[in-house]
Amino acid sequence: MPDLNRRQFLNHTGLAGAASHEVFKMPGLRIFPGYQPFDLGHPDMKRLLALTRERGLLLQIAFSMKDSRVHHPAISLGTVVAAPLIAAMKSVPAAKVQVLHFAGNAQGSDLGQLMRETSAAIDISRWEGNGMVGRMIGARPETQTPRVPVERALFGSHAPYFPLETAILKLIESPLDAAQLHAIMQGNARKLLAAA
Amino acid sequence: MDVVALARRFPNVRFICGHSGGDWELSVRVVRSHKNVLLEFAGSDPHSGSVDYPVKELGADRIVWGGHGPSRSYATELGKVLDADLARADRMKVFGGNFRQLAAPIFKRKGRKLAR
Numbered sequence: 001m002p003d004l005n006r007r008q009f010l011n012h013t014g015l016a017g018a019a020s021h022e023v024f025k026m027p028g029l030r031i032f033p034g035y036q037p038f039d040l041g042h043p044d045m046k047r048l049l050a051l052t053r054e055r056g057l058l059l060q061i062a063f064s065m066k067d068s069r070v071h072h073p074a075i076s077l078g079t080v081v082a083a084p085l086i087a088a089m090k091s092v093p094a095a096k097v098q099v100l101h102f103a104g105n106a107q108g109s110d111l112g113q114l115m116r117e118t119s120a121a122i123d124i125s126r127w128e129g130n131g132m133v134g135r136m137i138g139a140r141p142e143t144q145t146p147r148v149p150v151e152r153a154l155f156g157s158h159a160p161y162f163p164l165e166t167a168i169l170k171l172i173e174s175p176l177d178a179a180q181l182h183a184i185m186q187g188n189a190r191k192l193l194a195a196a
Numbered sequence: 197m198d199v200v201a202l203a204r205r206f207p208n209v210r211f212i213c214g215h216s217g218g219d220w221e222l223s224v225r226v227v228r229s230h231k232n233v234l235l236e237f238a239g240s241d242p243h244s245g246s247v248d249y250p251v252k253e254l255g256a257d258r259i260v261w262g263g264h265g266p267s268r269s270y271a272t273e274l275g276k277v278l279d280a281d282l283a284r285a286d287r288m289k290v291f292g293g294n295f296r297q298l299a300a301p302i303f304k305r306k307g308r309k310l311a312r
Contacts, residue, residue, distance in 0.1 A: 067241045069218050126241075130266040159244075166242045166275030173271045 021055055027193055028058030030100070034065065034077045041084035049092035058096045058192060061085065064103040064126060066161070082114045089118040096195060101126045101158060115148055121192055122148055123156025124184065125167060133184070134174030154192070155185050203230040210298060212260060215239035216250075224250045231258075234294065238262030242272045247280035247290065256286035260295045 020026040029052055033039050040061070052059045063080045071077055082099070089095060097118070102111065103126035114120055124133055137150040157167035171181060199213045209232060216237045217223035227233040235250050235258060250259055263273050277290050296310050303310050 066243070070221070070240065070243070128268050128272065130269060132269060161244060162242045163244050163275045163279030165278045166269075166272050169271030169274055170269055173269055 021057055028052075028060055028098075030060040030062065032062045032065070033080045034062070039078065039084070040080065040082070040088070045084065045088040046091050049088055049095040049097070053092055053095045058098060060098045060100050062100045064101050082110045085120075086114055086117050089120065093119065096192060097121070098123065098154065098192065100156060103128070111147065115152070119152075121152045121154050121188065123154045124170060125156035125158035125162065127170070131174045133170050134176060137176075137180065137184075150180050150183055151188055151191075153184050154188050197226060199233060200226055200230055203227070203233045207232055210234065212236050212298075214262065215264075216246075220246050220250065224253050228253055234258045234260050234298070236260045236262040237276065238264035238273050239268060242276045242279070244279055247276045247282075251280065251282060251286065251290070256282065256289050257294060259290045260298070261291050 020029055031048075049059065051057075061080075063082075068077070085097070089097060097120040099114070099120050099122045102122055111122075115122075124136075127133060127136060129135065133153070136148045137146050137153055139146055155167065155171070157164045159167075171184065176184070199211055199217065203209075203211050211233045212235070213223055213227050213233055214236050216235060216239075217226070218240070220235075220237055220240060220243075223235065227235060235254060237246060237250065237259070239262070240246070247259070261273065261277060263270050277287060280287070280290075282290070300310055
């Protein structure tokens with residue numbers, strides 16, 4: 001991972017966000033730490049969170065675009081880990097962050113800590129396992145709390161890379177009630193964008 | 197490559213290359229010329245085109261569906277086939293027709309009748 005200075009880091013992230021917002025009126029900024037030459041531990045990550053907060057932008061962070069087994073051998077991609085993001089978000093708690101394509105262990109401490117200690121929202125596009133959407137938002141017997149509170153779970157399909165049908169069928173695969181379905185399919189996203 | 201070695205050694209036995217060998221683009225090319233090898237594509241992410249490509253290269257008769265439950269969502273494995281640009285007859289072959297044909301002799305020996 002190259003050691004980007006502040007100007008280079010903001011060229012990769014902040015300036016792109018400003019252009020997206022000012023020129024194209026986009027409501028958020030999406031970064032790809034696995035592909036862009038920095039990781040979430042960059043010292044200016046807090047600055048980026050503060051900038052998006054000042055501009056009222058949603059910051060989307062793509063975690064895992066594809067299965068590492070099918071990466072082209074010429075491309076070396078590191079694993080994106082949440083721990084540095086958690087630390088950065090604690091210093092800018094009002095920043096609006098959405099984690100995209102999280103494909104880590106659903107029971108892992110990385111996700112648990114992210115959910116417990118930040119307000120980040122997360123999409124379902126790479127949640128895998130029979131009935132996983134229901135299991136993620138359902139209360140665990142040992143703690144009586146869900147891994148992901150339903151109000152922070154967002155529909156995401158990863159289309160066109162993944163078929164749209166996959167994400168829609170995931171909603172049907174779990175026994176979700178109408179309120180949960182509505183929240184995941186659109187309600188949570190509307191609230192997040194309104195708050196950003 | 198191990199599946200191909202077995203397929204060469206036992207040309208009258210039909211094999212299923214499970215989980216596409218881990219890399220569906222590579223495995224299709226590896227098994228392509230071995231007509232006694234079928235491909236099952238469960239266990240990987242649902243990349244768009246990951247069923248179109250093997251059907252184009254191997255033919256719909258050599259593709260079988262797998263669910264990979266419970267660690268994968270059935271939604272993922274169903275979505276791969278629903279996404280593919282297939283005629284209904286070929287889609288049904290992939291969803292179960294080919295496997296029924298493959299398993300028919302076993303069920304016949306057991307006195308079980310298979311639904312078509």
